[in-house]
Amino acid sequence: MIAHIIFPAGIAFIVDQLTKWLILEHVMQPPRLIEVLPFFNLTLGFNTGVSFGLFSETLAAQPQVLIVANLLIVIGLLAWAQRTPVLTERLGIAVIAGGALGNIVDRWRQGAVTDFLDFHWAGWHWPAFNGADVFIFVGFVLMFLSCIRKTSCQVREGQV
Incomplete structure (x- = not known):
């Protein structure tokens, strides 16, 4: 079971x-x-805030606040992953933890998270993001699918 956590997170x-x-x-x-591509650029950016650059002004001077908070979250996620018997949920949690750890290392090394993936359409740009963010999203999707599967299993068994 530990391999189902350490390997995908790694x-x-x-x-x-x-x-x-x-x-x-x-x-x-x-x-x-x-x-x-016409809708995709590579561009370099550094995010000192949380998702989408929120609170950048507040957190730029103290990246250690987010480092500690994110480390506590990763520890909690890994404990959760170890306890769940559902493989899809465990894998989802593991890749979220691995992605979060990648962003923690960025903050520790350079005080900000490196972002470089820029999707845009008709003058509108989604905030730039990185591979860790992709893994966090994929982990969420896996957890969501696990939740849907649990619910559909309960419905079939008449346990709703």
Whole structure:
């Protein structure tokens, strides 16, 4: 069961850190906007806040606040993953923890999270994000699917 937690969390963490390293050290030398598709760019940004840059002004001077809070969340997620008997839920929680750990390392190393994926349409840009954010989203989807499956199983068994 531990392998179902450590392996996916480790893969999420390693892929996130590897993509950020490639962007920082090779692709964005010098920093610029790279149009990949008509709706997708690579662009370098640093988020000192939480999701979508919220509270950036408040947290920029004290990245350790988010580091500690996020570490506590990751520890809680790993404990939750170890307790759940549902594999899909366990995998979802593990990749969320791995992605969160990737963003924690960024904050610790440089005081901000490296973002570089920029989707846009008709002048509207989704806030830039990174591989860790993708893993966190995929983990959420896995947990949601696990929840739907549990509910549909209960409905079939007449336990609603």
